[in-house]
Amino acid sequence: xxxSARRPYPMSSSQSATVNRRIxxxxxxxxxxxxxxxxxxxxxxxxxxxxxxxxxxxYLSLDPYMRGRMSDAKSYATPVALGxxxxxxxxxxxxxxxxxxxxxxxxxxxxxxxxxxxxSDGTGLLSLGAAPERPSYxxxxxxxxxxxCYMGLLDIGQxxxxxxxxVAAATGAVGSVVAQVARLKGCRVVGxxxxxDKCRYAVEELGMDACVDHRGPDLAGALADVVPKGIDVYFxxxxxxxxxxxxxxxxxxxxxxxxxxxxxxxxxxxxxxPDRLPQLMRTVLTQRIRMQGFIIMLDYPDQYxxxxxxxxxxxxxxHVKYREDVVEGLQAAPQGLIGLLRGENAGxxxxxxxxxxxxx
Amino acid sequence: xxxSARRPYPMSSSQSATVNRRIxxxxxxxxxxxxxxxxxxxxxxxxxxxxxxxxxxxYLSLDPYMRGRMSDAKSYATPVALGxxxxxxxxxxxxxxxxxxxxxxxxxxxxxxxxxxxxSDGTGLLSLGAAPERPSYxxxxxxxxxxxCYMGLLDIGQxxxxxxxxVAAATGAVGSVVAQVARLKGCRVVGxxxxxDKCRYAVEELGMDACVDHRGPDLAGALADVVPKGIDVYFxxxxxxxxxxxxxxxxxxxxxxxxxxxxxxxxxxxxxxPDRLPQLMRTVLTQRIRMQGFIIMLDYPDQYxxxxxxxxxxxxxxHVKYREDVVEGLQAAPQGLIGLLRGENAGxxxxxxxxxxxxx
Numbered sequence: 057x058x059x060s061a062r063r064p065y066p067m068s069s070s071q072s073a074t075v076n077r078r079i080x081x082x083x084x085x086x087x088x089x090x091x092x093x094x095x096x097x098x099x100x101x102x103x104x105x106x107x108x109x110x111x112x113x114x115y116l117s118l119d120p121y122m123r124g125r126m127s128d129a130k131s132y133a134t135p136v137a138l139g140x141x142x143x144x145x146x147x148x149x150x151x152x153x154x155x156x157x158x159x160x161x162x163x164x165x166x167x168x169x170x171x172x173x174x175x176s177d178g179t180g181l182l183s184l185g186a187a188p189e190r191p192s193y194x195x196x197x198x199x200x201x202x203x204x205c206y207m208g209l210l211d212i213g214q215x216x217x218x219x220x221x222x223v224a225a226a227t228g229a230v231g232s233v234v235a236q237v238a239r240l241k242g243c244r245v246v247g248x249x250x251x252x253d254k255c256r257y258a259v260e261e262l263g264m265d266a267c268v269d270h271r272g273p274d275l276a277g278a279l280a281d282v283v284p285k286g287i288d289v290y291f292x293x294x295x296x297x298x299x300x301x302x303x304x305x306x307x308x309x310x311x312x313x314x315x316x317x318x319x320x321x322x323x324x325x326x327x328x329x330p331d332r333l334p335q336l337m338r339t340v341l342t343q344r345i346r347m348q349g350f351i352i353m354l355d356y357p358d359q360y361x362x363x364x365x366x367x368x369x370x371x372x373x374x375h376v377k378y379r380e381d382v383v384e385g386l387q388a389a390p391q392g393l394i395g396l397l398r399g400e401n402a403g404x405x406x407x408x409x410x411x412x413x414x415x416x
Numbered sequence: 417x418x419x420s421a422r423r424p425y426p427m428s429s430s431q432s433a434t435v436n437r438r439i440x441x442x443x444x445x446x447x448x449x450x451x452x453x454x455x456x457x458x459x460x461x462x463x464x465x466x467x468x469x470x471x472x473x474x475y476l477s478l479d480p481y482m483r484g485r486m487s488d489a490k491s492y493a494t495p496v497a498l499g500x501x502x503x504x505x506x507x508x509x510x511x512x513x514x515x516x517x518x519x520x521x522x523x524x525x526x527x528x529x530x531x532x533x534x535x536s537d538g539t540g541l542l543s544l545g546a547a548p549e550r551p552s553y554x555x556x557x558x559x560x561x562x563x564x565c566y567m568g569l570l571d572i573g574q575x576x577x578x579x580x581x582x583v584a585a586a587t588g589a590v591g592s593v594v595a596q597v598a599r600l601k602g603c604r605v606v607g608x609x610x611x612x613d614k615c616r617y618a619v620e621e622l623g624m625d626a627c628v629d630h631r632g633p634d635l636a637g638a639l640a641d642v643v644p645k646g647i648d649v650y651f652x653x654x655x656x657x658x659x660x661x662x663x664x665x666x667x668x669x670x671x672x673x674x675x676x677x678x679x680x681x682x683x684x685x686x687x688x689x690p691d692r693l694p695q696l697m698r699t700v701l702t703q704r705i706r707m708q709g710f711i712i713m714l715d716y717p718d719q720y721x722x723x724x725x726x727x728x729x730x731x732x733x734x735h736v737k738y739r740e741d742v743v744e745g746l747q748a749a750p751q752g753l754i755g756l757l758r759g760e761n762a763g764x765x766x767x768x769x770x771x772x773x774x775x776x
Contacts, residue, residue, distance in 0.1 A: 130702070131702050132703070292697075295694065296694075308492065309715075314697065314701050315701070317697055317701055320694050320697075320698070326689075326691065326692070326694070326695065327689070327691045327694060328689045328691060329686075329687070329688045329689015329690055329691050330691065331690065331692050331693070332686070332692075333692040333693045333695075334655065334656075334683065335686065337655055337659070337674065338677060340674050340708070341675070341677055341709040341711075342490070342492050342709070343492070344492070344709045344710050344711055344715055345708070345709050346706070346707075346708040347705075347706075347708070348700070348704070348706040349699075349701040349702070349703065349704045349705050351701075351702075354668075355669075355704055
């Protein structure tokens with residue numbers, strides 16, 4: 057979907073110098089979120105106090121984890137309050153500053169959420185300098201999603217040359233990077249994606265050895281055909297029927313980093329049987345599987361520098377290709393997230409909220 | 417059960433110098449094994465050829481994994497053939513020898529299976545010397561089950577002082593040792609066992625901080641009451657309803673070594689729903705759980721020496737107590753295994769097949 061999709065917010069799509077638009081959580085979704093779960097509000101642009109900066113959002117990241125924050129189920133993170141601004145990583149520009157480290161005009165990575173303007177005392181900001189080459193990359197391949205790929209694959213997955221790595225959502229923000237890093241490490245890489253176009257892109261552009269369309273009639277059989285030596289690493293960011301197809305193909309001592317389960321994020325209640333938990337546990341035991349969940353910023357607080365150096369180098373050298381799927385305008389963010397959860401995105405989905413322009 | 421239980425084999429219960437009794441797999445069980453799944457056969461005691469030794473079985477180990485070998489489902493190990501001798505670890509004496517390393521009269525740990533006599537060329541034998549203090553311990557606390565506890569808890573579980581460790585089948589061959597080693601490492605240890613007697617033994621004799629009877633009316637509630645700070649390590653050797661009670665109590669970054677799933681070994685087919693696999697995966701993700709299956713002799717071929725030194729020292733110093741549940745006579749082995757799978761044993765179950773006597 058693009059900005060041309062139906063638009064529940066009859067608002068200007070461009071930023072104002074005086075009005076802050078913000079999208080808040082109107083109600084907690086049941087199942088798939090709908091536009092009515094969000095509400096667009098406006099207020100005056102706030103004024104920075106002593107030690108504070110005023111940030112204007114240029115890019116907003118859309119990520120699957122946001123679905124979890126809309127619910128109040130037990131999780132590692134606090135849910136968004138009803139009426140609270142939706143959370144999200146942003147790339148922003150400093151438009152007023154009372155903070156020596158963040159002069160006006162600088163770019164920063166922040167957690168400003170789904171709004172045009174925000175205040176910060178510097179906590180949690182990461183400076184991108186005055187003229188970053190591709191500022192939006194800090195929301196993807198050079199940011200949290202890229203770091204997730206890097207640590208999850210290398211630290212938990214421990215891929216060895218010649219091993220077979222399977223990656224789901226293979227053309228998405230995470231899957232596409234995991235696949236390319238696994239190739240760099242000398243692995244055979246098989247992607248799973250939704251549709252022939254995505255599969256073609258995975259093989260022809262991202263260099264995967266094979267890609268299986270999970271919309272095809274026989275996912276389990278098609279996957280088995282392209283992993284003749286079984287699966288040594290399965291990078292889990294999807295769950296559901298893809299995991300079901302992978303499970304019987306896992307080799308002894310396979311590793312399964314678990315960073316997401318997007319196929320279940322809209323689930324309501326516990327699905328019908330049969331109960332597949334005993335089968336999973338039997339596989340873990342008899343194949344001696346290591347399965348490990350991780351939340352990148354909690355589990356790896358201190359290796360960001362090494363990641364940034366490596367990943368920037370790989371992009372520079374052409375080893376890692378990266379594609380963005382840009383949704384135009386803050387008002388399109390709700391539909392953008394809904395579509396992301398359906399797998400409609402082609403690459404890393406971000407929202408262009410405002411212009412690159414250095415002035416407010 | 418003891419040798420007094422019903423006996424499908426109207427045979428002498430003592431060893432002969434000329435006849436080898438052996439128990440073979442008569443048919444593959446459906447669900448719980450029955451005595452009719454086994455058959456007792458006799459043959460002449462074999463004669464050792466050049467380089468061979470003749471072994472007489474003194475003790476036979478009964479272990480849950482044996483149920484798996486009776487089936488021909490995919491596993492890490494080859495199933496017992498129909499008509500083949502049931503597999504099993506034994507402590508045996510050398511009664512005839514053409515092998516310089518194993519003189520007549522020596523004790524050895526071997527894989528002779530469910531029979532009185534066997535031949536060996538030395539492959540896979542471990543010498544216990546001429547006069548071991550407690551030869552049967554080599555089948556339990558100082559053998560494969562003890563090694564399983566040691567590596568599973570210490571290497572995969574990584575228990576830290578002050579953490580809470582939960583152990584199921586807490587008075588069994590593995591659970592009882594895991595619990596005591598965890599106590600040695602400064603952990604709070606909670607056992608789960610079947611019945612008040614076992615629970616009392618777990619607390620009073622084995623030193624656990626608490627023990628929950630899984631036959632009680634509210635396992636989940638009772639367990640929650642005794643782990644006020646949640647669970648950091650769950651040593652999984654049971655599965656089923658115990659795992660279900662543990663899952664919601666796992667702390668962030670908890671570790672789950674998976675060494676057995678005895679509650680499901682007699683299962684036929686896939687159980688009814690609801691499907692709890694998605695719930696497990698969500699817990700793995702949001703709590704960042706590390707779950708790892710292992711098969712001790714495959715995954716840790718080379719740390720047996722360190723284990724033997726440590727464990728022998730702990731027994732010597734009284735830190736690890738060990739109880740055996742001795743079934744009398746080879747003919748009682750089938751019922752002994754059936755009862756073990758029901759949790760009828762009190763401690764490590766072994767079969768006394770023959771006398772300690774040094775002669776054949």
